[in-house]
Amino acid sequence: MAAPPRRTRRRTTALLSAFALLPVLAGCGGVSLTGGDPATFTTMGYGMGDALATDRIDTARAALPSLHIKVNEGAFDQQQFLSAVAAGDPPDVVHMDRSLIGGYAAQGALIPLTDCIKREHIDTGDYYRTAIDEGSLDGQVYALPDSFDSRLLLVNDKVLKSDGIDPATVSTSDWSRLKSLTKKLQHQQGGKLTRIGFDPKIPEFFPLWAKANGADLISADGRTAHLNDPRVVQALRYAVSLINVQGGWGKFKSLRDSFDTFGAKNQFARGQVGMYPMEDWYVNALAGLSPHLDLGTQTFKARDGKPLNWTSGYGWAIPKGSPHAAQACTFIKTMTATKTWVHAARAKAAQVRKGGTPYTGDVTGNAVADRIIEKDVWKPTGNAAYDKATRTLYSISRKGFIVPSNAAGTEFKNAWQNAINRVLSGEQTSQQALDQAQKEAQSALDLANQGRR
Amino acid sequence: MTITATGAKRRVRSAQHPERGRSRWRRRDTWAAYGFISPWIIGFLVFTAGPMIASFVLSFTNYDGIGASHSVGFANYRHLFQDPAVAKSLMNTLIFAVMRVPLSMAVALLLAMLLLRVGRASGFFRTIFYLPVMTPSVAVGILFLLLFNGNVGLINHVLGLVGLHGPAWTTDSAWIKPGLVLTSLWSVGSTVIIYLAALKNVPKDLYEAAELDGVGRWNSFRHVTFPQISGTLFFTLIVNTIASLQTFTEAYTAFFGSSNSQTYSNDAALFYVVYLFQQAFQYTHMGYASALAWLLFLVVLVITVIQAKVSKRFVYYEGDER
Structure with missing residues (x-):
């Protein structure tokens, strides 16, 4: 048989190579979270930042010996999560902000935990009631709490004292006085803001300001938005005015963006801020960064003078299509159990003390565990500032309010946050922005609640 | 056998x-x-x-990527005209394109003409100008926030050295788009290379003839260089316009990419594709996002057709009878 001409051979080889490469190149697109191994159990959105995280994962591994638990570290990514669920390749469990739970539950992206709670005999009474409510939709639990963030007022006592202000006299209940105090504490130099007197932490803390003025952003059943309630509009007008007396949003945000929040030269250490409401975890961070800081902690107060604590946090949920749904339930139960938390808190306390910084306690989402940690694990350090911070934290964490869970999830949150940004950037007045937000939020809620999506 | x-x-x-x-x-x-x-x-x-x-x-359904989808007729297309964010994002995008396209073309042409004159060092500078194109857009988005920070950013620091008080580029709605346009000049290198190739192809005898006729530099550029490279300019006009209308990564990274940046998002940076992405992948309104995508396709098509029609009066191709 005569061999084919060399040119034809070359052409055929090239053609075959091109076809052979095609599926290889086309196959580069998808990456599975599990890698396709049935014995691998995957998590999404959970970080292994400290002993509190790693110790609990060790406990969960012991509870699920037949599975290899793979922790995909990093912040929860909405796009990645939804794509994975839509593609039928979700992680086994997901760790996410509880404010998102309602939206995903309404979309059918999460499994209700009703059977799981029954099967594993989970006592939901062990957890903070508000945290359970935040992870539920229409009375069904979709997520078990994995953290419990409280908001307290952090005061840079050194800054206040240097300006002749007694930190003990500071209160957020008297809005008029707070504004004049803010104006007094802020510093400007060469047309630039060099010190923030008081940061109202808007947009993100706006629910706190609305509540302080007696209003909620949404009805308790999570179906009706109250974004243009006159008290909400008034709260926004006031919070924005606190920024405007310090030179306006442009200067304010530019300074805030330049803070070395997680460094030794943080805004408290450098005296770049007077005071602001903040999540409790930052006290923990400051204890490590600046253990000798003259830090004051107080409760945030409503206009009627009563202490106010907006709580939020993360939760564990099981996505639709989870390859190991039953084991996922065991995992969630183990990760959030009283025993697990206490064991992990002991490990963390030992680690922190070994590092020579004050252990400021942990608030976990499990109320029973927190009482044990407060009583048995945390010990006064002798550092007056941080000891007071821990006491304040444990005292306010017992009671708090939440933004009720709702089916519009992210869309609802974006509606009010975008409205505030429009006011801050001077595009709209508070009334205009919140009127628009009310329309957007209610439309998203109606659509989500009709089950049309 | x-x-x-x-x-x-x-x-x-x-x-x-x-x-x-x-x-x-x-x-x-x-x-x-x-x-x-x-x-x-x-x-x-x-x-x-x-x-x-x-x-x-x-685009004719309410598909959300997870549950079953149902036909909604033209509802998604009708909603395009009722949704204020569509008009807002479209206007933002058009303003961005109107600022960015001519500026980037002018800067690229200027750099290409300078490169033409540097002789032996041309290769070195060509590489230097092209290098930023290799920078990932996400990094450019982060750089934007750092360099243009109103308080401690390098740009305002430099402006301060010459006695100018720089604006709040990243927070002031009026300055966000100009800031992003300036940032986009970072990746002007690829257009520079294209222009350089076009400039090198202009026959030298045309310049010699112009010089003999006593034509000055500006008129030589206007009557020789510009017509000779007009085809290339038109090509980059189309490509840059389409790229500007689809701008996404830098603005998304700076203002919408994480839950933290989204908290402080600014409507001035809400470009059309950013909004489309939010609808599709954050809110999972895939049907509505598809309608948004088709509207963008139409907008790009109309603008490109207009540019092609208008260009017939200005663009010269070798062999054309004019």
């Missing part, structure tokens, strides 16, 4: 009918050509045409 005999017969037949033999070869060549371009054709059908058809169908 049989095969050899058949081959011989074929050769005899080919010799008797040379046209038939040639056409068979041509046919084989054609099939080979199709074979070679088939990866692209398959890629186009699977990754471009297929999704386009699918998105057109989805």
Whole structure:
């Protein structure tokens, strides 16, 4: 048989190579979270930042010996999560902000935990009631709490004292006085803001300001938005005015963006801020960064003078299509159990003390565990500032309010946050922005609640 | 043996009918050509045409990627005209394109003309100008926030050295788009390379003739250089316009990419594709996002057609009779 001409051979080889490469190149697109191994159990959105995280994962591994638990570290990514669920390749469990739970539950992206709670005999009474409510939709639990963030007022006592202000006299209940105090504490130099007197932490803390003025952003059943309630509009007008007396949003945000929040030269250490409401975890961070800081902690107060604590946090949920749904339930139960938390808190306390910084306690989402940690694990350090911070934290964490869970999830949150940004950037007045937000939020809620999506 | 005999017969037949033999070869060549371009054709059908058809169908549904979808008729298209964010994002995008396209073309042309004059060092500078193109857009988005920070950013620091008080680029709505336009000049290198190639192709004798006629530099540029590179300018105009209308990564990274940046997002940076992305992948309104995508396709098509029509008056191609 005569061999084919060399040119034809070359052409055929090239053609075959091109076809052979095609599926290889086309196959580069998808990456599975599990890698396709049935014995691998995957998590999404959970970080292994400290002993509190790693110790609990060790406990969960012991509870699920037949599975290899793979922790995909990093912040929860909405796009990645939804794509994975839509593609039928979700992680086994997901760790996410509880404010998102309602939206995903309404979309059918999460499994209700009703059977799981029954099967594993989970006592939901062990957890903070508000945290359970935040992870539920229409009375069904979709997520078990994995953290419990409280908001307290952090005061840079050194800054206040240097300006002749007694930190003990500071209160957020008297809005008029707070504004004049803010104006007094802020510093400007060469047309630039060099010190923030008081940061109202808007947009993100706006629910706190609305509540302080007696209003909620949404009805308790999570179906009706109250974004243009006159008290909400008034709260926004006031919070924005606190920024405007310090030179306006442009200067304010530019300074805030330049803070070395997680460094030794943080805004408290450098005296770049007077005071602001903040999540409790930052006290923990400051204890490590600046253990000798003259830090004051107080409760945030409503206009009627009563202490106010907006709580939020993360939760564990099981996505639709989870390859190991039953084991996922065991995992969630183990990760959030009283025993697990206490064991992990002991490990963390030992680690922190070994590092020579004050252990400021942990608030976990499990109320029973927190009482044990407060009583048995945390010990006064002798550092007056941080000891007071821990006491304040444990005292306010017992009671708090939440933004009720709702089916519009992210869309609802974006509606009010975008409205505030429009006011801050001077595009709209508070009334205009919140009127628009009310329309957007209610439309998203109606659509989500009709089950049309 | 049989095969050899058949081959011989074929050769005899080919010799008797040379046209038939040639056409068979041509046919084989054609099939080979199709074979070679088939990866692209398959890629186009699977990754471009297929999704386009699918998105057109989805634009008439309430598909959310998770649950079942239902037909909603033209509701998504009607909603485009009621949704204030559509008009806002479209306007933001058009303003951005109007600022960015001419500026980037002018800067690129200026740099290319300078490169033409640097002689031996041209290769070095060409590399230097092209290097930023290799920077990931996400990094550019982060850089934007750092360099343009109103308080501690390098840009305002430099402006301060010459006595200018820089604006709050990243927070002031009026300055966000200009800031992003300036940032986009970071990746002007690829256009510079294209212009440099075009400038090198301008026949030298035209300049000599112009010089002999006593034409000055500006008129030489206007009457010789500009017409000679007008085809290239038109090409970059189209490409840059489409790229500007689809701008996404830098603005998304700076203002919408994480839950933290989204908290402080600014409507001035809400470009059309950012809004489309939010609708599709954050809110999972895939049907509505598909309608948004088709509207953008129409906008780009109309603008490109207008540019092509208008260009006939300004663009000169070699061999054209004008």
